[in-house]
Amino acid sequence: MRIALEQRERTPTWMNLALPLAAVAATLVLCGGLIALAGADVIGAYAILFKSALGSRFSLAETVVKAAPLIFTGLAVAVAFRAKFWNIGAEGQLLAGAMAAAYIGALTTVPGWTLVPGMLVGGAVAGGLWALLPAILKLRYKVDDVVATLMLNFIMFYSMMALVDGPWKDPLSGYPDSPDIIPAAEFPILLAGTRLHLGVLLAFLAAPAIWFLMRRTTLGFAIRAVGENPLAARHGGVRIGRTVMLTAMVSGGLAGLAGVGEVGGLHFQVMASLSPSYGYTGIVIAMLARLNPLGVVPASLFFAIVMTGAEAMSRKTGVPVYLADVIQGTALICMIVALLFTSYRLRLRRAEKGA
Amino acid sequence: MPQVTAEPETRAPAPLLAMRGISKRFGPVQANRGVDLALGHGEVLGLLGENGAGKTTLMNILFGMYAPDAGSISVEGRRLDIRGPADALAAGIGMVHQHFHLVPRHTVLENLMVGRPGRGGRLDEEGARERLAQIAGRYGLHLDPDRPVSSLAVGEEQRLEIIKALFRGARILILDEPTSVLTPQETEGLFDAVRAMAKAGVGIVFISHKLNEVRAITDRVAVMRQGEMVATIANDETTTNRGLAELMCGRELTPPVKETTAPGPPLLVLDRVSVRGGTGRPVLADLSLEVRGGEILGIAGVSGNGQRELAELVAGVLQPSAGAILVDGRPVTRADPQTMRRHGVAHIPEDRIGAGLFSALPLSDSMILPLIRGKPFSRFGMLSRKAIDAFVTEQIGRYDIKATGPEVRTGTLSGGNLQKALLARELAGDPLVVVAAQPTRGLDVSAQEFVHRRFLDLRARGRAVVVISEDLEELFQITDRIAVMYEGRIIGILPTPEATVSRIGLLMTGIAEAA
Numbered sequence: 001m002r003i004a005l006e007q008r009e010r011t012p013t014w015m016n017l018a019l020p021l022a023a024v025a026a027t028l029v030l031c032g033g034l035i036a037l038a039g040a041d042v043i044g045a046y047a048i049l050f051k052s053a054l055g056s057r058f059s060l061a062e063t064v065v066k067a068a069p070l071i072f073t074g075l076a077v078a079v080a081f082r083a084k085f086w087n088i089g090a091e092g093q094l095l096a097g098a099m100a101a102a103y104i105g106a107l108t109t110v111p112g113w114t115l116v117p118g119m120l121v122g123g124a125v126a127g128g129l130w131a132l133l134p135a136i137l138k139l140r141y142k143v144d145d146v147v148a149t150l151m152l153n154f155i156m157f158y159s160m161m162a163l164v165d166g167p168w169k170d171p172l173s174g175y176p177d178s179p180d181i182i183p184a185a186e187f188p189i190l191l192a193g194t195r196l197h198l199g200v201l202l203a204f205l206a207a208p209a210i211w212f213l214m215r216r217t218t219l220g221f222a223i224r225a226v227g228e229n230p231l232a233a234r235h236g237g238v239r240i241g242r243t244v245m246l247t248a249m250v251s252g253g254l255a256g257l258a259g260v261g262e263v264g265g266l267h268f269q270v271m272a273s274l275s276p277s278y279g280y281t282g283i284v285i286a287m288l289a290r291l292n293p294l295g296v297v298p299a300s301l302f303f304a305i306v307m308t309g310a311e312a313m314s315r316k317t318g319v320p321v322y323l324a325d326v327i328q329g330t331a332l333i334c335m336i337v338a339l340l341f342t343s344y345r346l347r348l349r350r351a352e353k354g355a
Numbered sequence: 356m357p358q359v360t361a362e363p364e365t366r367a368p369a370p371l372l373a374m375r376g377i378s379k380r381f382g383p384v385q386a387n388r389g390v391d392l393a394l395g396h397g398e399v400l401g402l403l404g405e406n407g408a409g410k411t412t413l414m415n416i417l418f419g420m421y422a423p424d425a426g427s428i429s430v431e432g433r434r435l436d437i438r439g440p441a442d443a444l445a446a447g448i449g450m451v452h453q454h455f456h457l458v459p460r461h462t463v464l465e466n467l468m469v470g471r472p473g474r475g476g477r478l479d480e481e482g483a484r485e486r487l488a489q490i491a492g493r494y495g496l497h498l499d500p501d502r503p504v505s506s507l508a509v510g511e512e513q514r515l516e517i518i519k520a521l522f523r524g525a526r527i528l529i530l531d532e533p534t535s536v537l538t539p540q541e542t543e544g545l546f547d548a549v550r551a552m553a554k555a556g557v558g559i560v561f562i563s564h565k566l567n568e569v570r571a572i573t574d575r576v577a578v579m580r581q582g583e584m585v586a587t588i589a590n591d592e593t594t595t596n597r598g599l600a601e602l603m604c605g606r607e608l609t610p611p612v613k614e615t616t617a618p619g620p621p622l623l624v625l626d627r628v629s630v631r632g633g634t635g636r637p638v639l640a641d642l643s644l645e646v647r648g649g650e651i652l653g654i655a656g657v658s659g660n661g662q663r664e665l666a667e668l669v670a671g672v673l674q675p676s677a678g679a680i681l682v683d684g685r686p687v688t689r690a691d692p693q694t695m696r697r698h699g700v701a702h703i704p705e706d707r708i709g710a711g712l713f714s715a716l717p718l719s720d721s722m723i724l725p726l727i728r729g730k731p732f733s734r735f736g737m738l739s740r741k742a743i744d745a746f747v748t749e750q751i752g753r754y755d756i757k758a759t760g761p762e763v764r765t766g767t768l769s770g771g772n773l774q775k776a777l778l779a780r781e782l783a784g785d786p787l788v789v790v791a792a793q794p795t796r797g798l799d800v801s802a803q804e805f806v807h808r809r810f811l812d813l814r815a816r817g818r819a820v821v822v823i824s825e826d827l828e829e830l831f832q833i834t835d836r837i838a839v840m841y842e843g844r845i846i847g848i849l850p851t852p853e854a855t856v857s858r859i860g861l862l863m864t865g866i867a868e869a870a
Contacts, residue, residue, distance in 0.1 A: 229714070
């Protein structure tokens with residue numbers, strides 16, 4: 001017997017569900033090895049991880065809250081990657097959105113009711129513009145988008161730090177963080193006794209909205225066409241530059257909204273620890289979701305569970321909390337391997353047998 | 356017939372290659388059914404068949420890309436178990452695909468050494484040089500080992516692919532439509548090499564749609580139809596193009612007739628247009644052209660004399676640096692593909708998959724692309740999947756496109772069906788002007804006939820058609836006038852009835868006739 005790959009005519013529908021699940025299962029098995037190496041009981045450790053993330057009403061709500069920025073950044077990456085605009089910069093765009101929200105939310109010169117919508121619009125625009133920059137560099141000067149978007153993350157982060165450690169420093173706390181937004185700008189809480197805020201609801205609504213955009217609108221069609229074959233898209237009458245710039249705006253805007261939610265609903269200011277790499281995790285999530293906007297929701301929930309659960313597991317079993325990061329990386333690689341099976345099938349070939 | 360005493364198998368000289376009873380099924384499609392194929396030492400075997408007849412599947416099985424469901428393959432009487440291209444190569448089977456697999460930045464020599472065992476972990480450059488020289492001497496396949504592949508012409512890249520196969524010890528060489536990318540001169544060079552290889556004992560399977568070439572180069576011709584081998588005949592003076600074509604499609608052929616039409620108003624006018632190339636050098640220089648309704652204008656010329664640029668200019672992909680374009684009497688001010696389409700220009704690009712369709716997306720996406728912004732396919736930016744699917748399903752039926760449905764991945768269609776899909780899409784908007792570049796390249800007889808009928812149909816309905824082709828026979832058959840391009844200009848235009856191969860050929864070399 002030997003194993004060979006054969007191309008498929010079309011991808012069976014069940015695979016869209018089965019592949020990510022298989023990738024997650026493989027990830028948990030592989031990372032189980034690390035847990036064992038750390039001297040803990042694998043099953044027990046995972047049980048603690050999942051139970052602490054899902055076990056109570058409160059922890060469940062916390063996991064959902066954690067998923068919100070991940071959904072936004074996952075969607076941001078999913079949209080951009082469809083157009084083959086390799087936006088690795090969701091992290092920086094998130095921070096741009098967060099800073100815009102923190103700035104607008106602290107304004108006392110405008111009517112209070114305008115603050116929340118202003119933060120949402122301002123944050124999305126800020127994120128969108130920050131993503132537009134590398135898109136224009138790519139279109140006009142053929143600057144590699146991977147490098148440009150990645151580097152812009154650092155520029156944004158350190159610019160933010162320079163601001164909050166300087167002119168934008170909170171005079172009350174004295175720490176390197178921005179002044180708090182005013183109470184009128186704080187996002188409403190949807191469920192008393194939890195931190196489920198408006199931004200979480202918007203994140204869960206954004207997924208079907210982006211699905212609709214990608215599958216049912218001419219813009220989504222153009223985005224997919226440009227990503228698949230820009231030359232054919234151009235011949236067919238799609239304006240490439242316009243499409244890529246719109247893609248960048250939508251993508252960056254979504255990432256910006258992730259930052260808005262964190263500021264308006266959780267932290268009420270910007271500071272160094274605002275985003276524990278939500279932008280980068282968004283890449284893993286988008287891949288795990290196979291760039292399907294609806295798939296981004298379960299993928300985000302999975303990583304939210306891992307992120308919230310890993311700490312409890314670490315406390316109780318002594319397995320280092322960094323396991324959460326290893327799970328992320330491993331999941332990405334497993335999913336990339338699994339993606340092979342969407343276009344190819346495995347065929348077992350019998351050796352040396354007469355007809 | 357009296358039975359002659361059968362020779363025991365062991366004493367008969369084993370053929371170089373024998374494929375017996377090969378069957379392969381893909382889902383509902385029986386791609387090969389009990390196919391037998393034999394190839395002798397030093398023999399050139401033509402393999403003919405329409406698109407989808409199973410030639411490619413058969414060759415992919417031979418080259419180890421697919422496992423057959425049934426059947427056996429032997430080389431020189433030895434039964435082989437080919438599980439992948441590596442096994443095929445080890446057994447002396449080499450294949451030159453239509454699309455080359457070369458590393459552009461590497462030199463000729465480096466490309467040859469890719470994947471070859473070196474000497475103690477180091478590349479055996481001297482040995483490779485020596486073998487390359489041997490191959491060059493033996494088969495007349497010369498290439499400078501130190502030139503980067505990116506500087507090679509298409510014909511030279513193909514030569515490198517052939518050398519690569521021989522370099523790896525191929526004694527059986529599959530050439531998959533090798534002439535479809537070549538100029539007539541390059542084709543001659545290829546034929547010389549094929550003859551030299553055959554003389555040295557290499558067995559060659561020559562897959563082509565060009566019947567003239569098959570008759571010129573092969574010893575025997577095997578014809579496949581619907582997955583079966585329907586005939587294997589000796590290529591001699593009794594073999595005709597018509598006979599081969601009818602064997603391939605299994606019916607009598609009636610070439611489309613060209614009705615007389617009265618020329619209508621000029622639908623496409625190019626007035627002294629120039630286009631600058633990447634280096635600033637003009638690729639089209641001061642070119643003027645007029646195409647009337649009810650007319651098919653042919654564009655001939657050695658490839659690379661501005662034909663592609665002319666098509667892209669009319670399609671709006673390239674912008675003129677000077678001059679004016681008029682469609683139906685109206686000047687086109689901002690020439691981009693969307694605007695040209697709105698003016699009623701349809702474009703069938705030379706590179707179907709590269710510039711026309713989306714190989715990884717569903718067929719429906721590929722076929723709806725230029726129409727997507729209009730009703731009923733979208734309203735206020737929202738798509739109507741129902742209208743799109745209905746349209747695509749209808750076109751699949753109308754153009755007899757062999758596809759299981761609108762959702763099938765575009766890239767799984769055969770070349771002829773891809774071209775039909777592109778044609779269906781481009782003609783759906785009822786264009787005034789159609790520009791088609793190499794519209795029948797790589798297509799089989801039936802598909803060629805189909806495309807020609809569509810063009811003649813447009814002509815009968817008073818539309819203007821521009822056909823850019825390197826196939827002079829095609830131009831003689833369907834056009835009203837033939838313009839010849841040379842170095843970015845139109846060097847001469849002849850009414851088709853007055854055009855001869857020699858007159859066109861002279862113009863193609865840049866020698867203008869005295870007016």
